Amino acid sequence: MTFIRNLLAAGLAGPLLITAAATPDNQSDAARPAPHEPYRPAYHFTPARAWMNDPNGMVYYQGVYHLFYQYHPHSTVWGPMHWGHATSPDMIHWTHQPIALAPDEHGAIFSGSAVIDWHNTSGFGTPDNPPLVAIFTYHNEADWRSGQRPPQSQALAYSTDQGASWTKYAGNPVLRPAADQGDFRDPKVRWYEASKSWIMSLAVGDHVAFYGSPDLKQWRLLSEFGKDIGAHGGVWECPDLVPMEVAETGEKKWLLLLSINPGGPNGGSATQYFIGDFDGSRFTLDAKFAAQLQQHGPQWLDWGRDNYAGVTWSDVPATDGRVLLLGWMSNWDYGAKLPTATWRSSMTLPRELKLHQQAQGYVLRGQPVRELDALKGRTTEFPAQAATRHAELTPAGATLQLSETYVEFARPDDSSKAYLEFSNAQGELYRVGIDGHTQQFFSDRRRAGQKEFSDQFAQQLHTAPRQSQAPRISMRVYLDRHSAELFADDGATQMTELLFPKAPYTSVHFRVEGQPLQLITFKVTEIGASPTVSAAPQ
Incomplete structure (x- = not known):
């Protein structure tokens, strides 16, 4: 996968924006859902019917x-x-x-x-x-x-x-x-x-x-x-x-x-x-x-x-x-x-659990099992850089519909927020990140796609406390056709959310609201499909 990199001039204040844009035409056949089942996941288990x-x-x-x-x-x-x-x-x-x-x-x-x-x-x-x-x-x-x-x-x-x-x-x-x-x-x-x-x-x-x-x-x-x-x-x-x-x-x-x-x-x-x-x-x-x-x-x-x-x-x-x-x-x-x-x-996703002892007490961490690595494909990584007013890096050909996005950055101060924003051509977007003031991770699917099917779905911001005191924050987000799974701080905080976008997400932005911070790692890895087969009628 080849990336076209455009670094825009930096200003003195304002939000940081790092963008990875995907081209749907470059998606593999395995990444394309059946027309009548647009939300059937590609690498999560589902019943045949x-x-x-x-x-x-x-x-x-x-x-x-x-x-x-x-x-x-x-x-x-x-x-x-x-x-x-x-x-x-x-x-x-x-x-x-x-x-x-x-x-x-x-x-x-x-x-x-x-x-x-x-x-x-x-x-x-x-x-x-x-x-x-x-x-x-x-x-x-x-x-x-x-x-x-x-x-x-x-x-x-x-x-x-x-x-x-x-x-x-x-x-x-x-x-x-x-x-x-x-x-x-x-x-x-x-x-x-x-x-x-x-x-x-x-x-x-x-x-x-x-x-x-x-x-x-x-x-x-x-x-x-x-x-x-x-x-x-x-x-x-x-x-x-x-x-x-x-x-x-x-x-x-x-x-x-x-x-x-x-x-x-x-x-x-x-x-x-x-x-x-x-x-x-x-x-x-x-x-x-x-x-x-x-x-x-x-x-x-x-x-x-x-x-x-x-x-x-x-x-x-x-x-x-x-x-x-x-x-x-x-x-x-x-x-x-x-x-x-x-x-x-x-x-x-199947997860490996580990028990850790930290300053605030015991924390149960979870991470996707190592066997998932067999499905991982091309990785696109952006260079580390200081966060200034805004910078834009635009890759070509990334597949975000089935992907792992990893970002690591310096902890925002108590007046700032930092988050990933996944979006599509329909104007739908999903945001997941951290609020420096509350020291809480958040998942915002209120504009992420369909929600009319239930008055209890996607009506409010979801939050989770940060369980680590490390000066750096890491977020690993797995996207499948109808879900996002966050593993923050090596799995100390986990958040799993269903999403029903009307079209696949085709770009991911890293945004900072408030004071600049250091962006250490930002990369996207494609994940292949693992369709479930049948040994007998269900």
């Missing part, structure tokens, strides 16, 4: 990442839930598989998890062929409507052919709630080596309950957490208890992810997290993190509007060692109204 929400049962086995997900195959809105299924060698290139689990006499198949029963504690497999076991919530709609008995219970299914087919356990359900408990769902199960037992984290209305089992079939209550801690006001969902190592000290801590709907920092659904210790039966909040919550309020995995119900892959090999997460890229405020015709919803 119909409705999808939470990721479920994410497990790694024999070189394959399995993704199950909440799926209604008969409509583009939520309905009787199934478990859809897809597989991938790298979390980027996906193959649709047949539906794994369908409703039966016990109810619909709500969220849950999957594990490899390496020791065959369940008896579903053999020592030489350990079973994959799915642990999921049954939801009985008739019981829900009548109120005569609790509608939700926990159940098992197993596979002895590497996830190709599934058998439901004849003794289902294996765990029932108390007689007056309505919300009792989303089991996330892991093996706890010290006690040689399985630990289940379960969402129970306004808190998490932990259960233990020797064989995945018999469960006993161990403890509860969260009734008066963190964000409340909505239903708690999709817990995930994960051991983490603090990057700076090597200390072992436990991460507890917990989604809530509603109650997110910018409205609707979102995912908060807690840092603490786990002794095999009880999760205890870390004292420093408790003080952090007291001072700063709930801590969020992602401060944008469109990352929900994220959970981690189980059984990632110790030789890999990463904590890998995937979320549902939507929001319950408007998820059923998105302007897509044959399919609805997508997943976020």
Whole structure:
């Protein structure tokens, strides 16, 4: 890709403008969406058709990442839930598989998890062929409507052919709630080596309950957490208890992810997290993190509007060692109204999570997995320069519709703002940057494209606190056909937002309002498509 560089004369005051303009005619065939599906993403997972929400049962086995997900195959809105299924060698290139689990006499198949029963504690497999076991919530709609008995219970299914087919356990359900408990769902199960037992984290209305089992079939209550801690006001969902190592000290801590709907920092659904210790039966909040919550309020995995119900892959090999997460890229405020015709919803980029200890406390950082690099193409980089009144650098041929834009710059003073502005020929624009006065990142999609489909979509500026004190700020923004994902300060602040521009963005500007600052790096990298293929009809 060749760039035509035009450096305009510098003035003494005013906004800085750095521009990278794209030429649609130079886009590759892979970058062009089907005419009837202009918003189907090119490198994010989507169902072939119909409705999808939470990721479920994410497990790694024999070189394959399995993704199950909440799926209604008969409509583009939520309905009787199934478990859809897809597989991938790298979390980027996906193959649709047949539906794994369908409703039966016990109810619909709500969220849950999957594990490899390496020791065959369940008896579903053999020592030489350990079973994959799915642990999921049954939801009985008739019981829900009548109120005569609790509608939700926990159940098992197993596979002895590497996830190709599934058998439901004849003794289902294996765990029932108390007689007056309505919300009792989303089991996330892991093996706890010290006690040689399985630990289940379960969402129970306004808190998490932990259960233990020797064989995945018999469960006993161990403890509860969260009734008066963190964000409340909505239903708690999709817990995930994960051991983490603090990057700076090597200390072992436990991460507890917990989604809530509603109650997110910018409205609707979102995912908060807690840092603490786990002794095999009880999760205890870390004292420093408790003080952090007291001072700063709930801590969020992602401060944008469109990352929900994220959970981690189980059984990632110790030789890999990463904590890998995937979320549902939507929001319950408007998820059923998105302007897509044959399919609805997508997943976020898969992310690697790391726990850091900083001056203000623990910070959970997330970055796209390294496997995404295989899709990256040509990079255009602008030279570092002092920011003066305005400067314009105009490249030719950049593809912004599928791209990664990276910018690094000196921290603006408290009278200034700095941001990226993506725009198209329709006059639509999306801005993402930082306000020096509030030290908050912001995402502004109010003029980014379509929003008429919902009165809860793109109505206000979304903000997120800066979690780093470094004198330099970095922002990495991934654009796909209907989304923008910000990873600021090496992922210390994440914001995921859906966008529906009427035409692809064809230019990106770096703007500074207020005092000049130093621009250190500004580059755009093209990203190729990774279309999902089908192994069987959906």
